Amino acid sequence: MAHLPEGDVVAAFQFSELLVPTIDGDLSDWEVFPDEYVLQTDNFVDLVNDASVDPADLSVRLMVGWNRLRNKIYIAARVVDDIHQVDRPAGTANSRIFQDDDLEVFVDADHSGGQYANFAELSPEEQLWVNGATANHFVLAGPSPDEDFIVNFSAAAWYAQPDGNHTAAAIGFTDDGKTTVTTYELMLTPFDVIDMKAAILSSEHQLVEEEVIGFNAEFGDFDANSLLLDAKWSLSGGQNAFRTADRFNDLVLRPLEGFFEPTGIEARSWGRIKASLGS
Numbered sequence: 001m002a003h004l005p006e007g008d009v010v011a012a013f014q015f016s017e018l019l020v021p022t023i024d025g026d027l028s029d030w031e032v033f034p035d036e037y038v039l040q041t042d043n044f045v046d047l048v049n050d051a052s053v054d055p056a057d058l059s060v061r062l063m064v065g066w067n068r069l070r071n072k073i074y075i076a077a078r079v080v081d082d083i084h085q086v087d088r089p090a091g092t093a094n095s096r097i098f099q100d101d102d103l104e105v106f107v108d109a110d111h112s113g114g115q116y117a118n119f120a121e122l123s124p125e126e127q128l129w130v131n132g133a134t135a136n137h138f139v140l141a142g143p144s145p146d147e148d149f150i151v152n153f154s155a156a157a158w159y160a161q162p163d164g165n166h167t168a169a170a171i172g173f174t175d176d177g178k179t180t181v182t183t184y185e186l187m188l189t190p191f192d193v194i195d196m197k198a199a200i201l202s203s204e205h206q207l208v209e210e211e212v213i214g215f216n217a218e219f220g221d222f223d224a225n226s227l228l229l230d231a232k233w234s235l236s237g238g239q240n241a242f243r244t245a246d247r248f249n250d251l252v253l254r255p256l257e258g259f260f261e262p263t264g265i266e267a268r269s270w271g272r273i274k275a276s277l278g279s
Contacts, residue, residue: 009212009250010235012073013037013065016256020067021074023163023185025172030076033063034257044219045237048229057082058221060233066253071207075186075217077103084173084180085222086141093141093148101182101222102141108134108214108245109190109205117153118243128155133194135214135245140184142171150186153242155196165189166199207253215251216241 013033015021021029039062041053053059058081065074081101088096098104108116116135119127132154142149150169152160162169172183190213195201205213218241219233238247 009252010039010043010064010215011037012215012251012253013063014209014254014256015065015067015074017067017069020070020072021065021076021185023074023168023170023187025170025183025185027076027078027172027183027185030063033065033076037065037254038063039217039235041233044233044235047218047232047234047237047239049231051231055080057223058219058231058233060219062217062235064215064217064251066207068207068209071189071204073107073188073190073207075105075184075188077184077217077219079103079182079184079219081180081182081221082178083223084175084182085226086143086145087226088141088145090146091148093144093146093151097139097141097148097151098220099222099227100141100220102139102220103184103186104216104218104220104242105136105138105140105186106214106216106218106241106245106248107136107138107188107190108248110134110192111212111214111250112192113214113244113246113248115244129196132156132159133196134192135248136188136191136194137242138167138169138186138188140169140171140186142182143173144171154194156194156202158199159188159191159194209253209255212250212252214245214248216248 061078063076086100117131137153139151166189168187170185174181190205191202192205193203216236221231223230236249241247
């Protein structure tokens, strides 16, 4: 199913097993990421006012990668902002995280499109089982007032862990008094269908070189008024991505580029070596 913008495809860089990034909010291990894969502010569209890009207000760099052996997708972003707004009270992430400066990530692994959330016509109980079942919407915002800085808008609590088997996330932040720099990292296992109870009951999607999946990213920017969204920068440029996967981008999974890919045995050995080095 075609996504937005029509005819536009973005690419995910394939990490070799030796170069898979650590999800810790430090993007130094993303330095191997090729420049031609980096998405910058000019690649995004403001959904609020159709504003022009102003680097003095906000600038972003987004990187999307994947690894075949681990069957994982990796996302990293660096946001430079004049005002970084995160003011939600502790304990309100599930209801108010989208009112902070954030990174939102959307994935439709089997590229099926269609409505995946916001089923207002269903009962609350029915919605718990279908919201986020066929596509996913993650939100990261921080530094947070508590331990909650990642939310997945579905009832699958197991699929929104900051250090889990199927999701991992981290945020870094600096403020020199003039500009702020926020770094986001997210790792996830792709699924065709999510069961709200457990991963073992869900249908994991096996990533394949050169396949196209649904993907989108949005950056929310609040400035002086923490209740008034100044801009929302969307990669697809489509409204209502929180509801329908038809508003996502096409993302193609690129093959390895000149890197040696170890066998399963070699990969496990390398994993032990990395662990012994504390990396």
